[in-house]
Amino acid sequence: MEKFCGLDVHKDSVFMCILSENNEKYEEVFKTLTPDLERLRDTLVDHGVGLVAMESTSIYWYPLWNILESDFDVKLVNPLFIKQVPGRKSDVKDAEWIATVLMKDLIKGSFVPPSIIQQLRLYNRKITKLNKQLRRSEQEMDEMLQRCNIRLSNYVSDIGCKSMKKVVQAIAKNHLNPDYLLSLVHARIVRKSGAETIRASLTGTFTSVDIEILRMIVEDINFHHDQLEFCKKELLKLCYQHFNLQMELLVTIPGVKEHAAACIISEIGTDMKFFTSATALVGWTGLRPRNDQSAGKIKGRKTLHGNKYLRLMLVQCAWGASRTKGSAFMARYQRFRKRMHHNKALIANARKLLVIIWNILAKKEPYFAQAI
Template sequence: MENILEDTIELILANARHVKNVPGRKTDVKDAEWLAQLLRCGLIESTFVPPEDIRDLRDLTRYRKKLIHNRTSERNRIHKILQDANIKLTSVLSNIFGVSGRRILEATINGEKIETKQLHELVDKRTKASIADIASAINGRMRRHHRDMLSYHWDHMCYLEKKIEELEEQIDNLLSPYRKQVELLDGIPGVNKAAAATFIAEMGVDMSVFKSSKHLASWAGVCPGNHESAGKKNK
């Protein structure tokens, strides 16, 4: 609703906890009357609503996170199938989804019988493991069922990777007006550009909308838990 009305009238997003009516039987009409009365008395404090471009950025970064999670799930399924087929590729390659691992996996999915001679062409020169060790690791019991399952997961993983790349481009375009803020955040130890984009998407760049650092931490969802029972605080 705010997407439709925000350009024509001043919108105030109220915190439901702050304007909670007296418990009991009520209707939407009475609830609206109660809110109108609170507004006339100046008792409704507006909650922070990010600008439209920040909200768009937030949608993209949150969806990117979901797709990355799905991609990780598909990679874990590929790991499981390889173990079931007694393919110990993970014991010789630190990342089976790197250059060498992808080439070997694609050849395996295509049903190719990988010989030592072919491994010289598939394995990247920077790979630390020897050709003999890799040949021994992929000498398992790969059935047609394994290849079919690998193909399903591989195709879905590649699709997710393509969509993640498209999202990255859109996110980068939306971050164009905030290059300075991204650079400042990227300078913080442990924060990369992806994390900087998430910070901006979730909190915006105007910190004046938050009363204090505590309010900012609460908005970001990083406040420590405060669990107290019988006068004792449990961490």
């Protein structure tokens, strides 16, 4: 007789309910410490459970998945896809409901990548967070400079450019002479705005506290840079070690370079059996327009929620492909720009890129240019 288990996962507790085909039920609550989770696994083994389902609650499902996946057929289920029991709500009832819909085969598991892909994901998502932290530190640096009346950011295109870095590092070392700071600025910036203007923008008023705070901000920026370089290096190292063929195939696509290919592999893996079609992958990523229509009127065509890390990288790749001369993506972007907004045209190219990526990984064939 087959038995099914539903797990309602929380930060400090796991509610378990085991159901059998003859409606026998066994319920128990476990803590989330490793010994308790191992005892939960032993309990499932003792009851002869074959299939287990649990909700993907934040990050709390990871430890439980790692302990159970080797002994059971585990399904990770999006809570939105499980209807809650009507009436008074309780965690035990939630676990029972999960076990019930699992026994009736009314739910399907979410995509959980293999261990090596999960390791790549950790690097890729850390890179995304480090980029955000780096930008915040650079903005804090510019605010500090503006407070001291250093206005160089008014004349550069990016506050994180080399000229800004050199000037700030010099100020942090107490080199405040405007002529010396001017010598650190790139000649193109000086020619564009004029030497006198740039010198005036580098003439400020500093206190010892201002310089100390600026020094701490510079240390933060350097720290984020070092961590970014390390994560990127390790990400590429792992990708070439385990997925060398797939990396070589993906970089044949216009707009997709080494780092982008590594990011794509870290989010979707290389085995396309998890996604039955390119359309399924597009929907999972959140690049498919929603179908919001009523009484024959289209109320919205915004994209769906999906994997934000993959979507961000695909849009960047689509922008690069749209600017690659002679590519089909450039012609496609220009064609779409005649009748839609720039952002919509980019999303359309990102969607097409993902379809091509699915076919390349599924067929293990390089990209070849054609009309799209």
